[in-house]
Amino acid sequence: MVKHIFITGGVVSSLGKGLTSAAIGMLLENRGFRISMQKLDPYINVDPGTMSPYQHGEVYVTDDGAETDLDLGHYERFTHAKVNCHSNYTTGKIYSEVIRKERKGDYLGRTVQVIPHITDEIKAAIQAAVDPSIDVAICEIGGTVGDIESLPFLEAARQLALSREPEDVLFVHLTLLPYLKASGEMKTKPTQQSVGKLREIGVQPHILICRTEKPISEEMREKISLFCNVPRRCVIEEKDVDFSIYELPVNLVKQGLDALIVEKLRLPASQPSDDSAWRRMLEKLKAPKHRVEIAVVGKYISLHDAYKSIYESLTHSGIPNDTKIELRKVAAEDVEQLGAAQLLAGVHGILVPGGFGERGVLGKVEAIRYARERKIPFLGLCLGMQCAVIEFARNVAGLAHAHSAEFDSKTSDPVIHLMPAQENVSDKGGTMRLGSYSCALRPGSRARAIYGTPQIEERHRHRFEFNNAYRERFESLGLLASGIHEPMNLVEIVEIPNHPFFVGVQYHPEYKSRPLEPHPLFREFVHAALTHAKALGNAPGKRPGESTGDASSSDTGHEGAEVGATSTTEIGAR
Ligand code: GLN
16 A cells, blocks of 8 residues: 655745655655655645746646646656646645535535545545555645645645554654854754644654754754654754755765655665666766856746756756856846847857746847857747747848737737637636647757657647748748647747757757756757857856846736846756
8 A cells, every 4th residue: 555755844935845855755766666746735826827937936837737836847857756737736726626516516515614625635636646556655745834724734644644554654844953153053943843833733743854054963963852752863964955956865865864764664675775877967967077158038037946947957958968057047128128249248058938928028039139140059948939930030031020929919920829729718727738749850850860759749838839821931041840749730849950059949848857867958959058168169158247127017827926137146056
């Protein structure tokens, strides 16, 4: 029977519960166990698809088209767990199901209550993520213990544990040991109190993972053990990582966390842990020979989490290229104000990510023009690809007013448009192309060479499409449609063969990149950037001063508020 691990968080949010959960998943896989990963989110949105990236970070899309929490990205980058629409439940999703059943009369006249109806629905959701092939189901409970919102989830986990043998369910609590500079001390009181809160609702954590800046002394460990009712060896230190989040699993293994979990869950004798490939990857990540500077020209630049999977994909792609990636984060609106030359001078590659809403679109188009004309490697993702088509239409095909119908519904040249079937649908939530779609790659194209296979599957999250009415004309001018979703005849990839690297894709390759298997598009983009850097004598690009964009309008797939800014940072640090 499947065993369960519940991971809760205490003291503050943003402790890295998602990463820790993913790392625990990896530890168990390295010992040969099959795992599933799930996230329960306490907010009332049915899914994060309607939230602004500035509220929530990126929306992570699964193969089956679920719009989910970005922690699922960590799960897929660290483990082989299959994520799907059951891997992420929110309070909103649970309640809407209960209310749907109530309206249908399924509760036979009974009063519908949090306990047992909501908690039963949560338990059903937990079971839905598990299939019989799974040894251990790992479930991260979002939010912070002590919040009203997460109570039903904790209660459901408690009930599930009650119905099972003690060795079948493990509670891991991630907490913070703040360091007070003034007194030079680490403090255990917040941890004691958050464990106290858990115990009040009937959950005694078995393992405490303590986020800390400094090592935990034996004395401190003893104190935590005594006050939190957890054996000393079950107090695990999770010190801030030095250079990469990918160090975390190795740090946890050093403290024997995997052996401890195997013992506590009385898992059958497992194979010895094998993380040699991961360690080799870390060695390469630590000591790159080269460096490149990549500009990411986007709308949600001030929040790292808004483009999380893209930044991670770039990091992964540095590994086989032996290259450190330095990011130049550029707010697309600033390009409109200051010009591409000022903000992009010296970069070795330009990436334009996806997005919704008009703000910054012309800045993206300008950045793409700069990349095309100066022969700087360019990768456009989703809206980034659409902007590449707009740029080509305006500046090469001479269609001065060409636009996407998303931004100008009356444009004379809607080079990006809604598919006819979608034009009259008013419920925007129902019209996106979401999840995995096939794509046939054109023989002889760059895309075909990059992937090394004639047929691929990639994940989508968009509403608008390349307008096939312009395909022949653009191809004759040098913009090749090199990937097609054949069943619906939709253009998935455009490329300029007469350019060192100019590729735009209608999908989101960033969801499928992993540290041990960097996505081929990102890998080859970074390779092209490195070639460009070498041609320039590997000179570091000039960094312009930081500049700030203004707060502005709604920008999600649906609605939401946000702010914008340009910053320059390096990737890889936690
Ligand atoms: N806004 C564009 C569309 O809906 C692109 C979406 C995206 O980049 N994810 O088609």
